[in-house]
Amino acid sequence: MSRPREKRETGEQDLFRSRLDQIINMKHELVRLAQAIDWPVLEERFGAVYSDGPGMPPLPTRLMAGLAILKHTFNLSDEVLCERWMENPYFQYLTGETFFCHTLPFDRSSMTRWRSRMGEERIMVLLQESLSLAVKTGAMKPADTRQVIPGSSPRTDTTVQPKNVMFPTDAKLIHRARERLVRLAKRTGLHLRQSYVRVGKLALISHQRYAHAKQFKRANKALRKLKTYLGRTIRDIGRQIAGDAGLDALFKWPLYQAATVLEQRQRQRGRKIYSLHAHEVECIGKGKAHAPYEFGVKVSVATTLKRSKGGQFALHAKALPGNPYDGHTLASVIPDMEKTIGNEIGRILADAGYRGHNAPQSHKLRVFTAGQKRRVTPAIKRQMRRRSAV
Secondary structure, X not given: OOOOOOOOOOOOOXXXXXEHHHHOOOOOHHHHHHHHOXXXXXXXXXXXXXXXXXXXXXXXXXXXXXXXXXXXXXXOOHHHXXXXXXXXXXXXXXXXXXXXXXXXXXXXXXXXXXXXXXXXXXXXXXXXXXXXXXHHOOOOOHHHHHEEEEEEEEOOOOOOOOOOOOOOXXXXXXXXXXXXXXXXXXXXXXXXXXXXXXXXXXXHHHHHHHHHOOOHHXXXXXXXXXXXXXXXXHHHXXXXXXXXXXXXXXXXXXXXXXXXXXXXXXOOOOOOOOOOOOOOOEEEEOOOOOOOEEEEOEEEEEEEOOOEOOEOOEEEEEEOOOOOOHHHHHHHHHXXXXXXXXXXXXXXXXXXXXXXXXXXXXXXXXXXXXXXXXXXXXXXXXXHHHHHHO
């Protein structure tokens, strides 16, 4: 895929249309933000994932990065953002448009594909640019980044975007696994002995009704039916793709997921599949009475200790698959944090979950946890009360 054709500011005029900078307030906060962002740096970093070659060129970096900034600034879904973009000239100016557009120059699904292509490392560039802007505009002082509050929470917490995962039950997962296999088999031209579309749905409904009525013997009977249908589908597909390398590679992951879902038990220990479309989801126990377990991925979040002039800034965010112990995340989080902010951290205040941490040797004595007695001065004790800011 070729590199994106970036937009550049020009003095281009149109006889029948007015330029956006002639009809909007140039002192508006989004206009000032668009003028302050270092777009060439973002274009260089995000454009590195593309290589020149045949094919349709991707959308401009300023358009996609600007949409990402607007999405998280105003907490909008992709659909609502697209609707607002067509109505708001300030949104269009931020994303690099010269004239007002009445139609979307992109497809809504392009935003999802762009985020997937960029990955975690390049999305972090947006965070670095936001911190650079905060310092440049006086919203935050460089010294504010020397004292931080790290915290960790499941992805379903309010500090991060929730996972789109329903509460996982064995019956529902088994039913979905069979549906996915049947759908893929139909797409590849395989003729299954039976698809179980009708009887599978009836068995799922029966299981849910019996379980709700606490008639668990009958519910388990319906669950065994669902397992039988999935097992037959797996074996039928396995027989038909035997010896075909292409089909074997195509069905390898769906068949692995289906077999894992079929074999896993409710109270088994170790890795389980809780969602077929987001296999990284884990069951995380938070110890809270109202939500003892949540389904997502642990993520580390760090903020400044003091509230800056421009507000509370997030300095670092990183996904931590595998549900690691909080204290054992500092070895990787601290170097990443210093690389992001371009500053050395002088003090880290954490909750009791970070006791026994594995921070780098140079930062061992800079980490203070809740309940710690040694080396805790009255000033540090006062700063500890700011931990809830994360």
